[in-house]
Amino acid sequence: MEPxxxxxxxxxxxxxxxxxxxxxxxxxxxxxxxxxxxxxxxxYFVEKERxxxxxxIVRFYYELDINLEGIETITYLLQRIENQQNEIIKLKNRLRxxxx
Amino acid sequence: MNYxxxxxxxxxxxxxxxxxxxxxxxxQARKYHPDLNPNDADAKKNFQxxxxxxxxxxxxxxxxxxxxxxxxxxxxxxxxNAKQYQEQSPGFAGxxxxxxxxxxxxxxxxxxxxxxxANAGRSRQVKFRGEDYYAQLQLNLTDAYKTHKQTLSVNGxxxxxxxxxxxxxxxxIKIAGHGGPGINGGPNGDxxxxxxxxxxxxxxxxxxxxxxxxxxxxxxxxxxxEITIDTLSGKVKLKVKPETQNGSKVKLKGKGFPGYKKxxxxGDxxxxYTVKIPTHLTERQKSLFTELSKS
Numbered sequence: 420m421e422p423x424x425x426x427x428x429x430x431x432x433x434x435x436x437x438x439x440x441x442x443x444x445x446x447x448x449x450x451x452x453x454x455x456x457x458x459x460x461x462x463y464f465v466e467k468e469r470x471x472x473x474x475x476i477v478r479f480y481y482e483l484d485i486n487l488e489g490i491e492t493i494t495y496l497l498q499r500i501e502n503q504q505n506e507i508i509k510l511k512n513r514l515r516x517x518x519x
Numbered sequence: 520m521n522y523x524x525x526x527x528x529x530x531x532x533x534x535x536x537x538x539x540x541x542x543x544x545x546x547q548a549r550k551y552h553p554d555l556n557p558n559d560a561d562a563k564k565n566f567q568x569x570x571x572x573x574x575x576x577x578x579x580x581x582x583x584x585x586x587x588x589x590x591x592x593x594x595x596x597x598x599x600n601a602k603q604y605q606e607q608s609p610g611f612a613g614x615x616x617x618x619x620x621x622x623x624x625x626x627x628x629x630x631x632x633x634x635x636x637a638n639a640g641r642s643r644q645v646k647f648r649g650e651d652y653y654a655q656l657q658l659n660l661t662d663a664y665k666t667h668k669q670t671l672s673v674n675g676x677x678x679x680x681x682x683x684x685x686x687x688x689x690x691x692i693k694i695a696g697h698g699g700p701g702i703n704g705g706p707n708g709d710x711x712x713x714x715x716x717x718x719x720x721x722x723x724x725x726x727x728x729x730x731x732x733x734x735x736x737x738x739x740x741x742x743x744x745e746i747t748i749d750t751l752s753g754k755v756k757l758k759v760k761p762e763t764q765n766g767s768k769v770k771l772k773g774k775g776f777p778g779y780k781k782x783x784x785x786g787d788x789x790x791x792y793t794v795k796i797p798t799h800l801t802e803r804q805k806s807l808f809t810e811l812s813k814s
Contacts, residue, residue: 475554483552484545493555508689516725519718
């Protein structure tokens, strides 16, 4: 994997402090393969571009009381929905091509 | 402005305990939470109602006020004046909810009874992410062909965005942090822009391939020759084979549309020839065609 620029990373402890969550929760997510953690000089980071996904997982866990297995399933299904929505866009454009 | 039955919204009765309320809220929120229903305006509306019901019923002070005045909510202000509370309920302190981040707003009924914010009456400030904004942007094929910057006006603020080449009609991109401002130091919401891309006259796009019709002279079609055509990347010289039939197609590889976020990758351009039959023939031309027809 390409080394990330430090500007593209968010320190895990800062993220946890700002969201009022335990660092152990982030460890748990990593252990379950739900997020990737980068290590730079013995400090743990998450990629900025993964932040919305991580925040979504935090909301699922703390607000909706969904366990990690549930989050994993939901994440997979949401990805499928997104793929299908993209497919619908393509098909609509194809229809427009033939109807237009 | 109508009375809102928060108990009905959460599907609980008036004797529900704090635990019942929490359970009911979570059950409903799992159905309608915007994270689980992306781009679903109905779900968002439902979630706002559920969130509002939870904000009121999970706070003992608000619930008491709501229960006391309920349908007679117009008199709530008198109640407010008579009884000012300062302390926050211990049962409410640890609870998270982020309703305000998903379009946030509370109903007029809520605002009339409790003030404009979910934090009314609470000493502790909770951070909320700002509202997400949704916008639609119209482009034509020429605009979408090249990566370009465009300035948009969103809620009175100008923002300059980069639109990558090859964006698809109907595609939505997210501009992080350009939604509504966060509340109490919370992060800003995001801006979602959906693109509507019109075809150009005579050019159609299908994925990354482009399709167009080109007129050629009868003589060029019969004898072959060279023509110059306009493409989105500029003029292109094209050899026409002798005896080209009307309606025949040729493919110009790599002269189509650029792939979205795929540098250097282009679709193909498909050209359909339309052979133009000459009109207003001179006598000499007519006689030559007659001669040809007999040969």
